[in-house]
Amino acid sequence: MSTKNWPLWEVFVRSKNGLEHRHFGSLHAADAEMALENARDVYTRRNEGVSIWVVESKNITASNPEHNGELFEPAQDKVYRHPTFYELPDEVKYM
Amino acid sequence: MSEEQIKDLEKQFEERIARDEKIEPKDWMPEKYRQTHIRQMSQHAHSEIVGMLPEGNWISRAPTLRRKVALLAKVQDEAGHGLYLYSACETLGISRDELYEQLHSGKAKYSSIFNYPTVSWADMGAVGWLVDGAAIINQVPLCSTSYGPYARAMVRVCKEESFHQRQGFEIMLKLANGTPEQKDMAQDALNRWWWPSLMMLGPTDAESVHTEQSMKWKLKRKSNDDLRQQFIDQTVPQAELIGLTIPDPDLKWNEERGSYDFGEINWDEFWQVVKGHGPMNKERMKARVGAWEGGEWVRDAAMAHADKKVERKTKQAI
Numbered sequence: 001m002s003t004k005n006w007p008l009w010e011v012f013v014r015s016k017n018g019l020e021h022r023h024f025g026s027l028h029a030a031d032a033e034m035a036l037e038n039a040r041d042v043y044t045r046r047n048e049g050v051s052i053w054v055v056e057s058k059n060i061t062a063s064n065p066e067h068n069g070e071l072f073e074p075a076q077d078k079v080y081r082h083p084t085f086y087e088l089p090d091e092v093k094y095m
Numbered sequence: 096m097s098e099e100q101i102k103d104l105e106k107q108f109e110e111r112i113a114r115d116e117k118i119e120p121k122d123w124m125p126e127k128y129r130q131t132h133i134r135q136m137s138q139h140a141h142s143e144i145v146g147m148l149p150e151g152n153w154i155s156r157a158p159t160l161r162r163k164v165a166l167l168a169k170v171q172d173e174a175g176h177g178l179y180l181y182s183a184c185e186t187l188g189i190s191r192d193e194l195y196e197q198l199h200s201g202k203a204k205y206s207s208i209f210n211y212p213t214v215s216w217a218d219m220g221a222v223g224w225l226v227d228g229a230a231i232i233n234q235v236p237l238c239s240t241s242y243g244p245y246a247r248a249m250v251r252v253c254k255e256e257s258f259h260q261r262q263g264f265e266i267m268l269k270l271a272n273g274t275p276e277q278k279d280m281a282q283d284a285l286n287r288w289w290w291p292s293l294m295m296l297g298p299t300d301a302e303s304v305h306t307e308q309s310m311k312w313k314l315k316r317k318s319n320d321d322l323r324q325q326f327i328d329q330t331v332p333q334a335e336l337i338g339l340t341i342p343d344p345d346l347k348w349n350e351e352r353g354s355y356d357f358g359e360i361n362w363d364e365f366w367q368v369v370k371g372h373g374p375m376n377k378e379r380m381k382a383r384v385g386a387w388e389g390g391e392w393v394r395d396a397a398m399a400h401a402d403k404k405v406e407r408k409t410k411q412a413i
């Protein structure tokens with residue numbers, strides 16, 4: 001029996017320059033270097049990326065969906081944050 | 096939580112799925128949803144991993160370099176598919192080690208098709224064409240399944256599958272147009288893989304226990320019998336095109352249904368193989384467990400090396 005299991009890593013890939021890194025999935029690896037190598041083999045076998053980030057899963061703090069109400073509902077009634085809230089005459093151009 | 100509250104949550108949950116909303120790992124979900132998904136997704140992952148064995152068998156004996164790189168790339172893809180699916184499964188709170196343990200102890204199942212032997216090079220053609228072909232039919236609807244990580248994994252898998260089937264069909268095409276011996280080889284492979292491929296799409300609807308619930312959760316979008324009919328209807332013309340004969344004397348185009356009628360499937364054989372009495376069940380598990388155990392020292396060494404590197408860094412920092 002192995003003494004210690006390889007930890008879990010989250011993999012983020014930039015598909016091409018100009019785009020952001022996007023979460024691609026996860027994998028197990030002994031350390032960050034191996035995680036990068038494995039990510040390259042598992043997630044970019046067909047030129048899917050030009051840059052990879054890996055971060056150990058335990059270092060990610062995620063919001064709890066049960067708190068989605070408190071977190072995200074307050075933004076719903078703030079219509080004045082959108083340009084369409086402001087009434088201008090049709091004659092106004094370029095705005 | 097009271098029973099009433101759970102009922103309420105379950106109702107909201109089912110409504111979300113009905114609205115085509117995705118379920119994500121940290122969302123509340125009924126225990127049965129979690130367990131069913133762990134079972135199906137891990138079974139799927141195991142199939143990808145065990146599925147490498149029958150084809151891995153031929154990599155060193157591929158007839159040309161072109162065939163060899165293709166087969167190697169395909170088998171490597173299958174390893175990738177297994178990993179996407181294991182990772183997706185782990186988001187439901189089960190560890191990779193537990194998943195492996197379930198496979199190695201025989202508690203978890205994998206697709207019964209991989210318990211058949213690959214005895215000739217033509218089997219590489221038949222497996223790619225028929226087995227990956229049937230897998231695609233199973234998998235495409237799962238790209239829109241309700242569990243987010245599973246759906247995303249399936250999108251990647253499906254993108255990669257199409258080359259698997261094409262390289263298999265190309266092998267069959269080449270053999271079917273070759274010498275009489277080569278054509279016989281192709282026909283023989285089709286004869287052996289046809290029926291197991293039909294079985295691969297699962298028991299008939301009448302005997303399928305999970306269907307209704309699975310339909311609701313979009314783990315299944317068409318019944319096994321519908322998928323099987325779809326597979327037959329699209330594969331028969333492909334066989335005709337390369338001059339091979341489907342080994343079913345009852346196969347006949349049904350004008351009225353716009354589909355092929357086909358012969359009786361030997362479900363006894365199917366259940367025998369599922370229960371572990373297929374020609375290669377023991378062999379496959381032996382190879383799989385052997386690979387896992389044989390790799391233990393590598394996993395341990397990698398971990399020890401990683402720990403040492405951390406130690407060295409901390410020492411330098413002091």
Ligand SMILES: [Fe+2]
Nearest residue numbers: 143172173176
């Ligand atoms: Fe696959």
Ligand SMILES: [Fe+2]
Nearest residue numbers: 173227256259
């Ligand atoms: Fe495949």
